[in-house]
Every structure is written in C-alpha cells, then in structure tokens.
Amino acid sequence: MINHDSPASIRAFLDSRELAPRKRWGQNFLINPGARKKIISLLEIKRDMDVWEIGPGLGAMSADMLKAGASLTVFEIDPAYCLWLKESLISPKMNLVEGDVMKTWRKEWEIQKPDRVLGNLPYNAASVIIAAFIESDRLADICVFTVQDEMGKRMTAKPGTKDYSSFSVLCQTGARVKDGGRLSPGSFYPAPRVNSRIVVLHPEENFGSIDNPPLFRLIVRSLFSSRRKTLSNNIILASRNKEFPEQEILKDAFNSEGIELTRRAETVSPGEWVAVANRVGKG
Structure with a gap:
C-alpha cells in the first residue's frame, strides 16, 4: 500500500516499478491531506453522483471519492498508472478511461454527463482543458481544478489588473469562478517550482447570454x-x-x-x- 501523504512511500512505490514522475504529464502528487480533504469538500459530493477525475495519478483522491459513494470515472494518460489503478481501485462504481483526456472526454460526456469534475491539471495543458469545457458549454455543476497559481489568478482577475486577459473573460462569462486558495510547492511531490491554486467553477451566464x-x-x-x-x-x-x-x-x-x-x-x-x-x- 502507498502512504499518499509520504514522499518516501511514493518514491519507494515508483522505484519498485521502475517508474518516475513525468514532467510533461504534470505528475506532481498532492501529498497534503488537508488540501485533498478541502477539495473533496468543495466538490459537495453526494452518494451515487457521477464524478470525473482528470489525472488521478496513483489514486489518492480517487479512493476518497469512492469511499464517499461516488460513481467515479477517471481519465489517466500514463499506461503504468492505469495498470496500478486497475489493481488498487477495484469497485463496480469505478470506470477508468485510458489516454489523453482531450481525445476521450466528449465521448464519455455523451454516455453520462458528470455531476462533478475535478483535476490536478498539468500546467502545460490546464488552459486548453478548461477552455474546452467552457467553449463547448459542458461544465459540470461544480468543477474543482488545481492549476498553476498564475493561471488561477488570471481566471479570477478583474479588469484593469495585470492578470486580466482573454482567458479571464472566457472563464468569467461562462462560469462563476471562485478562488479556492493557494497551495505551496511543498503540498506536492515532486515539489513544483511555483505555487498552485485551487479554482472552483459553477456554470453561469454572469453577464447575460452570448448570441454567437x-x-x-x-x-x-x-x-x-x-x-x-x-x-x-x-x-x-x-x-x-x-x-x-x-x-x-x-x-x-x-x-x-x-x-x-x-x-x-x-x-x-x-x-x-x-x-x-x-x-x-x-x-
């Protein structure tokens, strides 16, 4: 078993399988138990809700959501992690979708719209993933994402500030965006070089309907x-x-x-x- 709060335990597990975190896939594991608990709380999960998790990694959050009674669909790109998830998360309420989420999520949405979506998103793909949900008008009722601090600030930025951008406008016209708090590099293993931020999205036309x-x-x-x-x-x-x-x-x-x-x-x-x-x- 893996102690998801312990870098040493995670490192030992990865070594036993001759694996290492891959930077290009944003494999930074959330080892802060308080942060994991907070994210679960922000999702407001009720029993039998359909929940999606993007990038479950070694399954720390996945296990917690299954314990909460969720029907869980996880999207994982790394074949080695997919193998571990199949071994460790054995449940009739667990559905593993292998491959790039950008190539698979739309098909899964047509099968079953999720009630909740969460993801510890890779820094190099977070804006693309979030924009895809907003631009296709397919936001779950509550989405909780962990993103690079800079991106989180852009999503909530006010006009006239340095962080305000076209991405700010996209997010704020398609959703009510809430700042869920900052996470320091030490909340992750391996520790990234920058802070991260939790953001919460609720689908909402805050500024009226967009005709085109x-x-x-x-x-x-x-x-x-x-x-x-x-x-x-x-x-x-x-x-x-x-x-x-x-x-x-x-x-x-x-x-x-x-x-x-x-x-x-x-x-x-x-x-x-x-x-x-x-x-x-x-x-």
Missing part, C-alpha cells in the same frame, strides 16, 4: 493580442483576418456601448465584451 460564442471569442482574443495597443489599433491589426468583423461595424458597437476606442482591451469588463459582441452579431 465563436464570434465573441474571436473578437476578445483578437483585441487582446497586443495588450499595450488601444482597441482602435488592435481592430486595425485584427481586420487582416478575413473572419474578423468589418472595422466600422465593430467600432460602432464599441461606441454604442459608450466604450472609447482609446482604451485598451484589459480595461473592458466581461459584461462590456458580451454587449459589444452581441451588437456586432446583429449587424
């Missing part, structure tokens, strides 16, 4: 492309893209919403972005 989501995302991402430039200058740059709206239509939309084109994208609130994109969509 692809158009909305194109406008926001394009006008954040050069942060130091004004909206007016970024509109000119973005207009080189044939898919981008006509300059005058977009400028009229900003003016109609009382947004001066001398402002920068980082000062425009999520609600203002929604209003502008909806105006552009109506022509």
Whole structure:
C-alpha cells in the first residue's frame, strides 16, 4: 500500500516499478491531506453522483471519492498508472478511461454527463482543458481544478489588473469562478517550482447570454493580442483576418456601448465584451 501523504512511500512505490514522475504529464502528487480533504469538500459530493477525475495519478483522491459513494470515472494518460489503478481501485462504481483526456472526454460526456469534475491539471495543458469545457458549454455543476497559481489568478482577475486577459473573460462569462486558495510547492511531490491554486467553477451566464460564442471569442482574443495597443489599433491589426468583423461595424458597437476606442482591451469588463459582441452579431 502507498502512504499518499509520504514522499518516501511514493518514491519507494515508483522505484519498485521502475517508474518516475513525468514532467510533461504534470505528475506532481498532492501529498497534503488537508488540501485533498478541502477539495473533496468543495466538490459537495453526494452518494451515487457521477464524478470525473482528470489525472488521478496513483489514486489518492480517487479512493476518497469512492469511499464517499461516488460513481467515479477517471481519465489517466500514463499506461503504468492505469495498470496500478486497475489493481488498487477495484469497485463496480469505478470506470477508468485510458489516454489523453482531450481525445476521450466528449465521448464519455455523451454516455453520462458528470455531476462533478475535478483535476490536478498539468500546467502545460490546464488552459486548453478548461477552455474546452467552457467553449463547448459542458461544465459540470461544480468543477474543482488545481492549476498553476498564475493561471488561477488570471481566471479570477478583474479588469484593469495585470492578470486580466482573454482567458479571464472566457472563464468569467461562462462560469462563476471562485478562488479556492493557494497551495505551496511543498503540498506536492515532486515539489513544483511555483505555487498552485485551487479554482472552483459553477456554470453561469454572469453577464447575460452570448448570441454567437465563436464570434465573441474571436473578437476578445483578437483585441487582446497586443495588450499595450488601444482597441482602435488592435481592430486595425485584427481586420487582416478575413473572419474578423468589418472595422466600422465593430467600432460602432464599441461606441454604442459608450466604450472609447482609446482604451485598451484589459480595461473592458466581461459584461462590456458580451454587449459589444452581441451588437456586432446583429449587424
């Protein structure tokens, strides 16, 4: 058995199987029992709920959720860890999906929409995974993710701050985003070089319905492309893209919403972005 609170125990287990944590897959095990307990609490799991876990690793969180009575689907990319999960988590309520979650989750969603989703997400893939759920309008009622501290701050950032970005707008227009707290490197084995952060997402249209989501995302991402430039200058740059709206239509939309084109994208609130994109969509 593995003591999931002990780096020595985890290291001994990995050595016994001639394994090592793989950086490219973000294999940093959460050894802080208080943090694991907090994440389980934030999920608000009730018996027989369908719960997804992305990147279960050696199964510390998985075991806790099965004990809580969840019907659990875990997505694991590492074949060696998949073998261990099959050995250690024997339960009729356990479903293991092997491979890259970005290639498998949509099929699983069609089979059974989850009530909850959690994941200790690899730093190099976290934004892609979260964006995929939001952009496809497929967020579970509660999602709890552990991400790099910098990304967590971007997800909750307010307009006019250095962390506010197009990703902030995407997250905040598709969900209610709550900061679940910071985790120090020592909460993990191996310890990463930076802090991590827990974020909680609830699907919610905080700033009204977006009429044309692809158009909305194109406008926001394009006008954040050069942060130091004004909206007016970024509109000119973005207009080189044939898919981008006509300059005058977009400028009229900003003016109609009382947004001066001398402002920068980082000062425009999520609600203002929604209003502008909806105006552009109506022509």
